Amino acid sequence: ETLSERSLRAVAQFIKDGRAKRIVVMTGAGISTAAGIPDFRSPKTGLYHNLSRFNLPHPEAVFEIDFFRTNPEPFYLLAKELYPGNFSPTVSHAFIALLAKKGLLRMLFTQNIDCLERAAGVPSEKIVEAHGSFATQRCIECRTEFPDDLMREHVKRGEAPRCIRKGCGGLVKPDIVFFGEQLPEAFYNNISVPNTADLMLVMGTSLLVHPFAGLPRRAQEGVPRVLFNLERVGDMGSRADDVLVLGDCDSGIRKLADELGWRDELEALWRS
Ligand code: OAD
Numbered sequence: 001e002t003l004s005e006r007s008l009r010a011v012a013q014f015i016k017d018g019r020a021k022r023i024v025v026m027t028g029a030g031i032s033t034a035a036g037i038p039d040f041r042s043p044k045t046g047l048y049h050n051l052s053r054f055n056l057p058h059p060e061a062v063f064e065i066d067f068f069r070t071n072p073e074p075f076y077l078l079a080k081e082l083y084p085g086n087f088s089p090t091v092s093h094a095f096i097a098l099l100a101k102k103g104l105l106r107m108l109f110t111q112n113i114d115c116l117e118r119a120a121g122v123p124s125e126k127i128v129e130a131h132g133s134f135a136t137q138r139c140i141e142c143r144t145e146f147p148d149d150l151m152r153e154h155v156k157r158g159e160a161p162r163c164i165r166k167g168c169g170g171l172v173k174p175d176i177v178f179f180g181e182q183l184p185e186a187f188y189n190n191i192s193v194p195n196t197a198d199l200m201l202v203m204g205t206s207l208l209v210h211p212f213a214g215l216p217r218r219a220q221e222g223v224p225r226v227l228f229n230l231e232r233v234g235d236m237g238s239r240a241d242d243v244l245v246l247g248d249c250d251s252g253i254r255k256l257a258d259e260l261g262w263r264d265e266l267e268a269l270w271r272s
Helices: 005-014 047-055 059-063 065-070 073-084 090-100 116-120 148-157 187-188 212-218 251-261 264-271
Strands: 023-028 105-110 127-129 134-140 172-176 199-203 227-231 242-246
Touching: 005 199, 005 242, 005 251, 023 090, 023 212, 047 059, 047 073, 059 073, 073 148, 090 105, 090 116, 090 251, 090 264, 127 187, 134 148, 134 227, 148 172, 148 199, 227 251, 242 251
Parallel strands: 023 105, 023 199, 105 127, 199 227, 227 242
Antiparallel strands: 134 172
């Protein structure tokens, strides 16, 4: 038995003892790769590795608001691949929904724009979409909203839509947060929620993008922080009560569900 397996059992016991009633979960692109959506920074498979065809000054430029203003095409070509609708939640998404169902989820902070947490059944009032989502879109100049059905058509064709307000003509962008833009109000309104967590689960993120990456540090000393990720990231593992579950997150989550005796319930919820 490995140290992480032993520790995972301790985490399960902690939950079974009723000591974790305000669980805060943080997620990134790594929880959706098993659903077929590429992450950003994984070597070879990540989006940033595969952007060379667009001749960008640097890969992140595709999500920079100043670059978008003059050159929206690369983003819209990419949006075609990322647009929600063709993907189903993973077992890791279902686990977060299960925590909510059991009344143990205090809040989910996600960096993902794929809406798969909602699709898995996590109630929207428990979700902070820190980097926005593809659910709505608006003009970047006058902020006028743009209709969903027209948006879908443009994305399908890989074309940048223009504002529908007469005489505006500004570019339309999904309400996902670009580099150089403010995070949504909901993020700042809930930023101290992680300080009150009694257990923290961090899943599938490189913890490289701030301010999101600062959330795990908000856990009080002595609050267990569990990382489900392919690699060690951020300061995870630096505290005595940290648990590193390195590997693909679906396997790690299934092991935790086994330890909790929740495995059948989890699989049923995932398939439903
Ligand atoms: P990244 O691509 O930076 O990191 C994904 C992390 O998940 C990496 O550490 C991978 O090793 C890990 N990973 C991949 N597949 C996994 C799997 N099946 N199981 C477990 N771990 C896995 O994605 P994010 O951290 O989400 O922002 O990126 C943060 C932000 O950077 C994004 O929200 C986006 C991006 O630029 C904006 O566009 C504003």
